[in-house]
Amino acid sequence: MSCVIFGAGKIARGFIGHLLYLSGIDFTFIEYNDTLADLINERGSYTVNILGNSDKNCVVKGVRALKFSEPEKITEAIAEAECVFTAVGGKNLGGITELLAKGIERKAVTGKDLNIITCENWKQPAQILQDAMDEMICQDAKLYLEEHVGITEAVIMRSAIESEEELLKKDPLIVNVQDFWELPVDASRLAGKLPDIQGLKLVEEFTGFLERKFYTYNAANGTVSYLGALLGYDKLADAAHDERILEVLEGVYRETAQALSKKHQFPLEEQLAFTRTSKRKLQDYKIVDFIERNARDPLRKLGREDRLVGSARLVQEYGIVPEHLATAIAAAVYYKNDSDPFARELERIRKEEGIDAVLVNVCGLDADGELGRLIKSKIELLKERGWINE
Ligand SMILES: NC(=O)c1ccc[n+]([C@@H]2O[C@H](COP(=O)([O-])OP(=O)(O)OC[C@H]3O[C@@H](n4cnc5c(N)ncnc54)[C@H](O)[C@@H]3O)[C@@H](O)[C@H]2O)c1
Numbered sequence: 001m002s003c004v005i006f007g008a009g010k011i012a013r014g015f016i017g018h019l020l021y022l023s024g025i026d027f028t029f030i031e032y033n034d035t036l037a038d039l040i041n042e043r044g045s046y047t048v049n050i051l052g053n054s055d056k057n058c059v060v061k062g063v064r065a066l067k068f069s070e071p072e073k074i075t076e077a078i079a080e081a082e083c084v085f086t087a088v089g090g091k092n093l094g095g096i097t098e099l100l101a102k103g104i105e106r107k108a109v110t111g112k113d114l115n116i117i118t119c120e121n122w123k124q125p126a127q128i129l130q131d132a133m134d135e136m137i138c139q140d141a142k143l144y145l146e147e148h149v150g151i152t153e154a155v156i157m158r159s160a161i162e163s164e165e166e167l168l169k170k171d172p173l174i175v176n177v178q179d180f181w182e183l184p185v186d187a188s189r190l191a192g193k194l195p196d197i198q199g200l201k202l203v204e205e206f207t208g209f210l211e212r213k214f215y216t217y218n219a220a221n222g223t224v225s226y227l228g229a230l231l232g233y234d235k236l237a238d239a240a241h242d243e244r245i246l247e248v249l250e251g252v253y254r255e256t257a258q259a260l261s262k263k264h265q266f267p268l269e270e271q272l273a274f275t276r277t278s279k280r281k282l283q284d285y286k287i288v289d290f291i292e293r294n295a296r297d298p299l300r301k302l303g304r305e306d307r308l309v310g311s312a313r314l315v316q317e318y319g320i321v322p323e324h325l326a327t328a329i330a331a332a333v334y335y336k337n338d339s340d341p342f343a344r345e346l347e348r349i350r351k352e353e354g355i356d357a358v359l360v361n362v363c364g365l366d367a368d369g370e371l372g373r374l375i376k377s378k379i380e381l382l383k384e385r386g387w388i389n390e
């Protein structure tokens with residue numbers, strides 16, 4: 001029995017690889033970055049640090065990685081696997097479809113079930129892969145794809161964070177993770193059975209779970225991070241205790257909870273309780289997480305379907321004015337970080353082409369539409385407060 005994990009980054013190593021190792025399941029990472037793949041093969045092991053519960057720290061041993069430049073070996077690994085996970089980032093899913101299709105075609109010869117589980121913060125990642133496979137798979141493997149391949153989603157609630165410089169010197173593959181162990185997976189799209197993986201929880205009524213998590217937890221992370229960055233914070237939990245940020249955060253929770261409970265027909269109280277678990281996590285000092293990690297790649301995080309603009313649009317659809325989400329978006333538009341190429345590009349667009357260009361080309365909004373105007377009014381408000389000084 002074996003599994004394959006596309007990606008060998010923080011979630012791949014710090015959650016999926018960790019759970020598979022604890023379950024005694026053999027697995028192979030498939031990594032785009034050759035240097036990272038080489039490092040994994042050279043060292044063959046890495047440490048997972050459980051934040052606030054070091055008794056549970058774990059050395060994951062016997063690990064190996066294939067590079068994207070080894071398509072034949074990747075095809076073989078997928079053909080031998082029972083389950084394929086992806087943790088590459090939603091925007092990179094298109095970069096793995098060719099390899100995945102080849103693997104499925106090879107696996108078709110065996111006629112055995114294969115499940116593919118996305119582990120991404122993204123809108124409908126399983127559907128993206130399903131559509132791509134439907135289009136790419138050769139005629140001979142089409143029936144196999146239909147009857148024996150499940151393409152489904154997991155919701156990743158554990159945070160996996162880069163470790164401290166000192167520890168990285170000893171083990172460059174080390175990952176710091178939240179003391180959280182459950183991996184919910186949409187059961188309705190599976191083909192046959194999954195291997196017995198510690199923490200994996202099959203959820204029959206999955207509808208909207210990923211969207212609820214994305215537009216609650218990640219919208220909240222974005223809010224705290226982009227406002228926190230403006231106010232000079234470095235760590236997430238510190239920013240999540242600042243009363244000025246909390247006021248916006250509580251408003252964001254109210255807005256998203258109302259829309260999500262209406263859309264997915266959950267009682268509002270249940271959705272509000274979910275927001276409280278998000279707030280507790282954000283404020284947990286044991287989870288040493290950084291504004292920079294959470295704010296990183298603002299071009300993606302300001303995208304039309306992503307955590308802030310996506311949730312603001314959803315909120316509007318349900319007749320609610322996304323006042324607080326618009327404040328968070330205004331802060332994100334002004335995110336600066338010279339060491340992040342995506343933040344540098346955002347700054348360039350903002351300064352050279354103007355706010356409307358950010359709203360149109362980054363956020364996919366009409367700059368003079370209701371949300372566009374609301375965001376611009378919040379930018380003015382943040383300037384008046386002295387939070388934006390540009
Ligand atoms: N880190 C977290 O706390 C966390 C929590 C929940 C969900 N997620 C989600 O998990 C996914 C992975 O996040 P992560 O934090 O592990 O990121 P990461 O950057 O640490 O890892 C992503 C890995 O994918 C590799 N990759 C594979 N194919 C690629 C391609 N075609 N182009 C570019 N890179 C490619 C990268 O080289 C990198 O090693 C994302 O969708 C993220 O939103 C992360």
Ligand SMILES: O=P(O)(O)OC[C@@H](O)[C@@H](O)[C@H](O)[C@H](O)CO
Nearest residue numbers: 121157158159217218221293294
């Ligand atoms: O992983 P990203 O870059 O999509 O987003 C950064 C964080 O919001 C994210 O990793 C959360 O910590 C994680 O989704 C757990 O809720």
